[in-house]
Amino acid sequence: MSATSPARRAKAPDTRSPLRKVLTSFGFQIVVALILGIALGLLARSLGASATNHTPLSDTLATIGTSYVTLLRAAVVPLIFTAIVASISNLRRVQNAARLAGQTILWFAITAFIAVSIGIVLGLVIQPGSRAGTDLKPGDPYTVGTWWNFLIGLIPQNFLGLQVTSAADPASGAITSTVGFNVLQVIVVAAAVGIAALKAGRKAEPFLVFTESLLKVIQRVLWWIIRIAPLGTLGLIGSAVVTYGWERLTSLAWFAGAIYIGLALVLFVVYPIILKSNRLSVRQYFSGAWPAIQLGFVSRSSIGTLPLTQRVTERNLGVPRGYASFAVPLGATTKMDGCAAIYPAVAAIFVAQFYGIQLEWWQYLMIIVVSVVGSAATAGTTGAIVMLTLTLSTLGLPLEGVGLLLAIDPILDMGRTAVNVAGQALVPTIVSQRERILDADLYNAPRDGQPFAEDLDDDRDDDLASREARSLATVSLQEGDLERASEEDAALTR
Template sequence: MSTASSARRTKAPDTRSPLRKVLTSFGFQIVVALILGVVLGLVARNSGASAANHTPLSDTLATIGTSYVTLLRAAVVPLIFTAIVASISNLRRVQNAARLAGQTILWFAITAFIAVSIGIVLGLVIQPGSRAGTGLEPGQPYTVGTWWNFLIGLIPQNFLGLTVNTAQDPVTHALTSGVSFNILQVIVVAAAVGIAALKAGKKAEPFLAFTESLLKVIQRVLWWIIRIAPLGTLGLIGSAVVNYGWEKLTALAWFAGAVYIGLVLVLFVVYPIILKTNGLGIRQYFSGVWPAVQLGFVSRSSIGTLPLTERVTERNLGVPRGYASFAVPLGATTKMDGCAAIYPAIAAIFVAQFYGIHLEWWQYLMIIVVSVVGSAATAGTTGAVVMLTLTLSTLGLPLEGVGLLLAIDPILDMGRTAVNVAGQALVPTIVSKREGILDQELYDAPRDGQPFAEDLDEDGDVDLASQEAHSLATVTLQEQADAAPEAVAEEDAALTR
């Protein structure tokens, strides 16, 4: 094993007291924030707060939660662009890059197939649409996905995928405009730029170096945002309790239960089986990936969790940096076992059952095809409405059925995103193991509660790049020292001749 690889596992001694270790643990802070958020949300509801009636406490919780999500979304476009360009360019440093890319996509499809199959079985067994409570009112989905719109949406309208939407207030007739980004178009542009940079060869090296440096800067800013995730968690959970409470789950309890049963089966049964069959420890995987899963649950955004997912995949699970920087960003935009497999399968069956529509065998087959092939339609953003409407339109089911499920979508989206993130770290780990490039020693290393400390100089630990550079420099100096006697002997011989 190389000295640089050994340096990866070298950390400064952890001198924190046991109490401080618990208090500064990211997981502990998230759990405390979840509990406080639920408590404050219930307090606000008991004080008369609801989705229609605001109180100072409910407004405070909503402001904290939306502000945190806004911070995450502000970094989405630069993060996606630089991450995809850098991930494609990093393939030039990886041996068998084409094979790794093919294996990654293949395993994305395999796990998606398993997840959507579980969703179909649960939909048929639990019958959530037939058990739906009364009082459900169909509504119009705010976003509609079709294969035609999906294909057209891949064509960039401009370099940044920038769109401007204008709406008129029905009361004041005032016009308001908002700027948004088409994430699919950003992905297409970034992929084209990355491939073009590879084809350009040495002349593109300065551009690729700048992109990688910019990505590091953006990731550091996102890391600061991640550090305040417990505060965002408190606001998001508290606001969700105020807006949705527990009563709206009553009418859709069977549907919500079916979705979460599917998510639990994939996360705690399917993934462990895949790990075990590939000779990897189950406990080590979950202890390594759990910080990213927690953040995904809270933020409801695979893209917002991307920096953390990449860190745990590389630093905890032992996936090589060059491959991780390609596979994880790719997974954050296309690997959606929760949003694009389990959820649309159960939701489509729910809509069919609710409206009394009998589905043929080929329609169930189409659910599988759409889930495996159309995952990119979710584009790593919060929510799976686009994927669901894409599935419903493909099956010819009424799109109004989406409106039945929107009331509890945020509650379901937490679990869906957590499973998405877990899968985005799982596939690179499995592929690395099968290709013989996984750092098994790092994967099996004990967790000390500081999964990213070696990259954080503010925690008093040595930066990874500095460690590797120092190790390589030490090796070089040692080689020079070892070679010095031989060089002196050669000079003496030359003088003698």
């Protein structure tokens, strides 16, 4: 596969005025939605809205935000399943498929190691636990992560990893059920189906063709959902301001500051250094990945942002579709430099300092090991909280310390998720560059503010189809040569 794609169809010249280009820019629309959301949230609070006191404006913001996240989550399961099955079928045509997977996992570990090291240094330098407010009250975590639960969670409970949770209302006795899914189980099932389809050979071709067609339909639906992201952003950020406000940062200001300093160092220092060391433009990376980073910040969900992350990785950063559809969903469940590296490192040190516990050198080493190895334990659960309880239980620190931090967790989760999403787009880009399969023309192309325009989708599909046609022709010729050679050997034997 070449580093650059074939010549694309000439597109009609862009005749939009400069003002219209700005107004129709996806990034500009997201920024405007952020500002309006904050303003409407503050307005709702000034009118008496809070986490316990609802008003029409606050309810409207909450409904808009939750409805958009629900739409994104609804598309995740079919996207992951079809994308992984299709990507496995595509990877069979790439000679270095195993190397791509190995390089992906290696870079996941490298960046996680750097992030957790930064978290440990910040925890020791800033001492957030020693500076915490006196009004903090320990509490029980609402979920606990363990290594055993992680291993059990790998076993699919059903075909699509769906989970049904029922609860009874103490007052009315009514039973309500909610349906969720374990993303890691979905990946396990999809990988098994994809590998089985490859083993089945030609008899599975109709299934693979159907899966690729279904993936194309799902991606088009996702394009429609992504187009209304500014509206969802407005509701999400406005509802967050109403529910949590900014005053909760008072007693945990040093802790929150340490987290955000660490996130900023990883996002704006570590990632650019990695890009530069691989001869990639930092500006082009951020301009390409920024729509997904912005949506991750306001949605607080790597899984909910997955459709957009995958699209910017392919459309803006030039990562081949077959590889991106494998690496990005995997990264959305296991590549979490914010939730699984910086946050548990700083939080574990915070808990130890708050309770006056002196950590030994080997415990700091365990923080690094748990962050690098155990980030997959956050898949399909409550993210950073599970990772933190896993870290505390491994170190023998009191789990009640998690309750100290729950008050401001949503505010921290915004920054954590933004860094998670940035890393999930970074690693496939780096690996593609190192393996010389990155579409350099697409990566360095000017951003026109319409990264999800349908004509771009069609052009990329045409390019991919032409490359696959040539690959299939080569494979067919090779298979024909092998069959003829086998027949000649059999004739000689007879």
